[in-house]
Amino acid sequence: MSKYVLGIESSCDDTGVAIIRDDGHICANMLASQYVEHEEFGGVVPEIAARAHLEKMDQLIIAAMRESGLNFNDLSAVAATCGPGLIGGVMVGMMAGKAIAAAHNLPFIAVNHLEAHLLTARLTNTVDMPYLCLLVSGGHTQILVAEDIDRYKRLGTTLDDALGEAFDKTAKMMGLPYPGGPYMQKLAQDYESRCAENGIDPKDIIAKYDLPAPLTQQKNLDFSFSGLKTAMRKHIDAIEADVISQQDAEELAYAFHQAVIKVLEKKLTRAIEQFKIDYQDALSALNTPPSLVVAGGVAANSFIRQALEDLTAAQNMTLIAPPVRLCSDNGAMIAWAGYERFKRGLVNELDFAARPRWPLDPNAEKRIGAGVKA
Ligand code: KG4
Ligand code: ZN
Numbered sequence: 206m207s208k209y210v211l212g213i214e215s216s217c218d219d220t221g222v223a224i225i226r227d228d229g230h231i232c233a234n235m236l237a238s239q240y241v242e243h244e245e246f247g248g249v250v251p252e253i254a255a256r257a258h259l260e261k262m263d264q265l266i267i268a269a270m271r272e273s274g275l276n277f278n279d280l281s282a283v284a285a286t287c288g289p290g291l292i293g294g295v296m297v298g299m300m301a302g303k304a305i306a307a308a309h310n311l312p313f314i315a316v317n318h319l320e321a322h323l324l325t326a327r328l329t330n331t332v333d334m335p336y337l338c339l340l341v342s343g344g345h346t347q348i349l350v351a352e353d354i355d356r357y358k359r360l361g362t363t364l365d366d367a368l369g370e371a372f373d374k375t376a377k378m379m380g381l382p383y384p385g386g387p388y389m390q391k392l393a394q395d396y397e398s399r400c401a402e403n404g405i406d407p408k409d410i411i412a413k414y415d416l417p418a419p420l421t422q423q424k425n426l427d428f429s430f431s432g433l434k435t436a437m438r439k440h441i442d443a444i445e446a447d448v449i450s451q452q453d454a455e456e457l458a459y460a461f462h463q464a465v466i467k468v469l470e471k472k473l474t475r476a477i478e479q480f481k482i483d484y485q486d487a488l489s490a491l492n493t494p495p496s497l498v499v500a501g502g503v504a505a506n507s508f509i510r511q512a513l514e515d516l517t518a519a520q521n522m523t524l525i526a527p528p529v530r531l532c533s534d535n536g537a538m539i540a541w542a543g544y545e546r547f548k549r550g551l552v553n554e555l556d557f558a559a560r561p562r563w564p565l566d567p568n569a570e571k572r573i574g575a576g577v578k579a
Contacts, residue, residue, distance in 0.1 A: 284543020
């Protein structure tokens with residue numbers, strides 16, 4: 206008989222509720238995003254986020270159950286994000302999950318949001334562990350190795366801003382709406398198309414802005430994006446007009462993307478080298494080439510996807526980039542991570558405490574400034 210898991214996500218600004226079947230079929234996947242609520246503040250306001258999760262949660266659970274055609278008693282387990290993230294929101298989803306588990310006598314599974322991002326690849330593709338992961342979201346930027354369920358090794362993390370945060374903050378400086386990542390992408394794409402029409406190489410613009418590629422001279426696999434953000438601010442401040450012209454905005458967005466890609470390529474090339482050496486035996490036991498999994502909202506970026514596609518092809522690796530709607534926060538990834546843990550007998554008690562900080566690799570060295578991004 207098939208098993209079904211309900212998954213609940215509420216760690217940032219997306220309320221997600223989904224039901225997945227044990228073969229990976231997504232029976233329902235409901236999402237309510239809070240763009241409108243946070244737009245005027247240019248970023249996520251924790252208190253507003255928690256209230257918005259509370260307002261939407263019940264309706265989404267009812268809608269997901271209805272869409273799946275299941276009853277609560279048909280479920281095998283209930284999974285909810287219990288961290289890391291904004292604690293008010295996390296508590297809303299966690300308590301909803303615990304209440305359903307208690308009322309229907311179902312196992313409860315406390316899901317680490319980051320683990321769920323990394324396991325999404327196994328919902329959409331057949332991929333064996335170990336695999337290398339690039340997690341790039343609004344809250345996190347990490348390179349990790351997924352060694353096993355519940356066992357991850359962090360190779361690098363950001364020391365300051367997450368990549369999505371750098372996109373959003375730069376976009377805000379340019380007067381773009383929140384979240385700015387997709388708007389930045391659109392501007393860069395428009396620039397590329399305009400160059401193509403005029404027979405210009407878009408890469409010529411890189412020298413004009415000369416943006417930094419922070420930490421690429423260092424051997425470690427850590428990131429820093431605050432210097433890039435500051436460099437962008439200087440260019441934006443140097444523009445005398447009150448409103449940035451379309452041309453300047455397109456050029457800046459394109460140059461920003463190229464700087465980001467340079468950093469990602471440098472760090473990932475080193476990470477791949479290390480991964481292939483450190484996991485040599487496990488990788489040779491696989492019947493497939495090693496995989497790089499990309500996850501998190503920024504993985505939706507078409508320039509980044511293309512750069513990773515080229516990089517992995519050159520390294521005889523397979524890039525696994527789940528569809529955009531499963532890369533950014535959603536309930537299906539929580540339900541799937543819940544199922545993977547349930548299958549291993551990793552269930553939790555109802556007194557499990559929410560964890561605003563919850564590093565995937567407890568043995569990783571602390572990074573000053575990284576905070577919850579570690
Ligand atoms: O994973 P996610 O939905 O939520 C977090 O856990 O943070 O990621 C949201 C982030 C935001 O910073 C958003 O601007 C960024 O992902 N993002 C993008 C794109 N789509 C979403 N960044 C760059 N290009 C995109 N196309
Ligand atoms: Zn996320």
